[in-house]
Amino acid sequence: MIWIKYIIITLLFFCFALLQNSFFPYFNILGATPNLVFVLFFILIFFEPPAQPEGFFTAIIAGFFYDIFLPSFFGFSIIAFLVIYFLNKSAMHFLKDSQEKYRIFYFIPVFSAGFIINNLMLYGFSIIFRFHFNFSPVLLISLLYSLIFACASFYIYRKFNPGVPDNQLKLFK
Amino acid sequence: MQYHIMNIYLKKRNFLWQKILIKTVALFAIILFLNIFQNTIRNSFFTLSSPISKTFLQAGNNSSELFNSVTAFDSVKKENNNLKEENEILLSKLSLLQQSLRDNQELKTALENTKNDNFNIVLIKITGLDAQNDIVTINKGSDDGIFENMPLISGQKVLYGKVIKVYKNFSQVILISSKNSTVDAKIQNNDIQKPQIYGAIKGTGALSLYLDLVASDAEIKEGDTLVTSALEGTFPPNLLIGKIISTDKNDAKPFQTAHLQPLFNIKNTDTLFVITNYKQIQ
Numbered sequence: 001m002i003w004i005k006y007i008i009i010t011l012l013f014f015c016f017a018l019l020q021n022s023f024f025p026y027f028n029i030l031g032a033t034p035n036l037v038f039v040l041f042f043i044l045i046f047f048e049p050p051a052q053p054e055g056f057f058t059a060i061i062a063g064f065f066y067d068i069f070l071p072s073f074f075g076f077s078i079i080a081f082l083v084i085y086f087l088n089k090s091a092m093h094f095l096k097d098s099q100e101k102y103r104i105f106y107f108i109p110v111f112s113a114g115f116i117i118n119n120l121m122l123y124g125f126s127i128i129f130r131f132h133f134n135f136s137p138v139l140l141i142s143l144l145y146s147l148i149f150a151c152a153s154f155y156i157y158r159k160f161n162p163g164v165p166d167n168q169l170k171l172f173k
Numbered sequence: 174m175q176y177h178i179m180n181i182y183l184k185k186r187n188f189l190w191q192k193i194l195i196k197t198v199a200l201f202a203i204i205l206f207l208n209i210f211q212n213t214i215r216n217s218f219f220t221l222s223s224p225i226s227k228t229f230l231q232a233g234n235n236s237s238e239l240f241n242s243v244t245a246f247d248s249v250k251k252e253n254n255n256l257k258e259e260n261e262i263l264l265s266k267l268s269l270l271q272q273s274l275r276d277n278q279e280l281k282t283a284l285e286n287t288k289n290d291n292f293n294i295v296l297i298k299i300t301g302l303d304a305q306n307d308i309v310t311i312n313k314g315s316d317d318g319i320f321e322n323m324p325l326i327s328g329q330k331v332l333y334g335k336v337i338k339v340y341k342n343f344s345q346v347i348l349i350s351s352k353n354s355t356v357d358a359k360i361q362n363n364d365i366q367k368p369q370i371y372g373a374i375k376g377t378g379a380l381s382l383y384l385d386l387v388a389s390d391a392e393i394k395e396g397d398t399l400v401t402s403a404l405e406g407t408f409p410p411n412l413l414i415g416k417i418i419s420t421d422k423n424d425a426k427p428f429q430t431a432h433l434q435p436l437f438n439i440k441n442t443d444t445l446f447v448i449t450n451y452k453q454i455q
Contacts, residue, residue, distance in 0.1 A: 018222055022229035025304040026237035026440065031379025033305050056196055060203060067207075068218055069303060071338040071345050074207035082200070132337065132353055134306045134378060142305065 009044065009054075010061055016040050017065040032141035037066050038118060039150045042111050043157050045085050055085040070122075072131035080121040084114045104154060111150050115143050212340050216314065219300065219343040223312065226300050234440065279444045283328035287448075290409060294326075294446040295319065300343070302439060307351035307378060309334070309439065313447065314342045324408050324448045331436045332356070332401060332412040333445060344447075349414065350376040350435060357404040358384070358414055360397050371402055374414055380439060382415055384431040393420055393431060409451050 016036040024033040041062035045055045063078030070076065091110055119139050126133035207214060280296050287294060295317055301310035313319050325333040325346050334348040349356050353376070360370040372387040387393055397417045403410035415433035422429040 014222070018225055018229055021301045021303055021310075022226045023233040023236075025302040026233035027240070028304040028379070031304050031307075033303075056200075060200070064207070068215060069301075071308070074211055074214075075204035078200070078204060132306060132308070132347065132351070134352060136352065136378060138305065138378060 006057060009058065012040060013037060013061050013065045017069065021069055029141050029145060030138060032138045032145055034145040034149050035115070035142060036146075036149060037062055038115060039146055039153055041081055042084075042088075042114055042150065043153045045088050046107060046110070046154075047157055047161065055089065056082070059085045070131065070133070072126070072129060076122060076125040076129070077118075080118050080125075083121065084118055087117065088114060104151065107154055108147065108151070111147065112143060115146060216341040216343060219310065219340065223300050226310075230300070230302070230443075237440075276444060279328045280446075283326075283330075283446050286328060286330050291450075292409070292448045293450040295449055297325075297445055297447055299439070299443050299445065304380065305378075307334075307348040307354075307376060307380065308337075309346050309348065311336075311344050311346055311445070311447070312342070314340045314344050316341050318449050319344050319447055320449075322407055324412070324451060326412055326446050326448060327437065327442065328444075328446065330412050332408060332414050333437045333439065335407060336447065348376070348380070348437070348439065349374060350378065350380045350382055350437075352376050352378045355405075356408060356414065357402045358399045359402040360393060361400045361411075369402075371404070372399075374399060374433070380435065382433040382435050384417065384433055385428065387429045387431070389422065389424070389427060389429050391429070393417060393429065395419060399433065409448065 016039075020033060020036040024036070027033070041058060044058045048055055048058075059081035060078055063076075063081045064074070066077035066081070067074045088110065116139075119135065122133050123135040125131075126135070276296060280294075283294055283296075295313055297311040297313045299309050300312050303309070311319075311325070319336060319339050321336050321339055323336045325335065327333065332349060334346045334351070334354070336344050337347045338345040347354060355376075356374040358372055358374045360372075362369060370387060370391040370393060372384045374382055375385050376382055384393075384399060395417055399414040399417070401408040401410055401412040401414065413436045415435045417431045418434045420429060420431040
């Protein structure tokens with residue numbers, strides 16, 4: 001029944017991509033809208049069970065739905081998301097089982113770093129392959145806007161998935 | 174014993190490398206496939222998602238209006254009175270008009286406004302708005318005669334932007350408010366005795382514009398209307414762009430600038446027109 005999970009993930013990305021490009025432009029702050037595709041992608045890889053890694057599939061689907069709205073070739077977002085997936089996986093190395101309540105303090109900086117790296121990579125691709133990508137301070141507002149949704153999604157995911165791995169920063173041990 | 178452990182370690186390492194290799198090949202195959210069929214894939218996606226996108230757009234528009242009315246307490250009472258009056262007028266109009274009639278009316282207006290220009294225009298609907306990058310998606314593509322660089326205007330000859338990417342049944346349009354957009358413009362001037370004042374309209378993102386490269390001795394003032402000058406050859410002349418809301422003149426600078434109120438209203442528009450024969454006229 002694992003395929004049902006993949007279908008649900010794909011449909012979620014589809015809905016989030018459409019919401020991001022159709023609904024939220026009406027709620028933009030100085031032109032910034034939340035990056036819901038990235039939020040969903042990051043939540044999924046952050047809570048990925050170590051026994052069943054699905055980051056490869058998640059990155060491809062998320063990248064596909066991100067790339068489809070970019071006026072350029074497919075693949076740039078897929079590569080950027082894969083890089084973020086592997087960076088996040090490497091960062092997980094520094095986690096150890098510990099107190100549950102501090103986990104959000106780890107999530108916020110890692111999410112922010114991932115968001116910035118993703119946009120930096122896309123900006124780099126846009127310079128090399130000459131397509132339109134707006135890289136400006138507005139992205140910082142977009143990051144803060146996305147963080148609101150990311151934190152909400154963080155707690156929602158935890159509420160409905162109480163069995164998620166409970167890793168913590170060594171710092172808080 | 175040590176040999177046995179070493180053997181297991183080597184087997185594990187080989188398996189890991191095999192896995193990485195398979196995933197890398199799969200990734201490149203997927204990206205290659207997506208790019209070979211990118212036009213078909215994008216076209217199918219936009220065709221499939223168009224009804225849902227439209228619903229989300231409508232919902233977003235309604236919700237944002239509701240949200241704005243809740244947050245703007247000061248002006249709510251005044252606005253409410255105006256809205257009541259407007260509502261009465263609109264209700265009588267709305268009951269009479271259906272979607273097709275509205276489209277016909279729009280087309281008629283556009284044809285009337287452009288009859289002296291010999292433009293061929295194609296009626297389009299907006300199906301998506303990326304406010305962050307000032308890009309809109311429209312429901313017409315190469316099948317409808319749309320090509321890159323074609324101008325997008327309203328029925329009242331207000332310039333919105335130009336087509337940057339064309340698919341079979343959909344296209345993407347970059348708005349003039351994009352940071353990557355520059356349009357040659359002039360001040361609308363009915364007095365033929367006065368010299369023409371030229372400048373460049375630049376986008377600042379977030380659906381806003383400013384006027385730049387106006388000669389420091391030119392007389393520009395609040396309320397002046399900017400139209401296209403057609404010097405760069407992409408847009409026809411005399412398409413409406415915006416009105417000056419404030420000027421910024423500094424004797425130390427060779428040019429003066431001005432902040433503009435754009436005349437386009439992308440959030441409250443769903444029917445626009447693409448000029449398909451401007452290059453041919455030229």
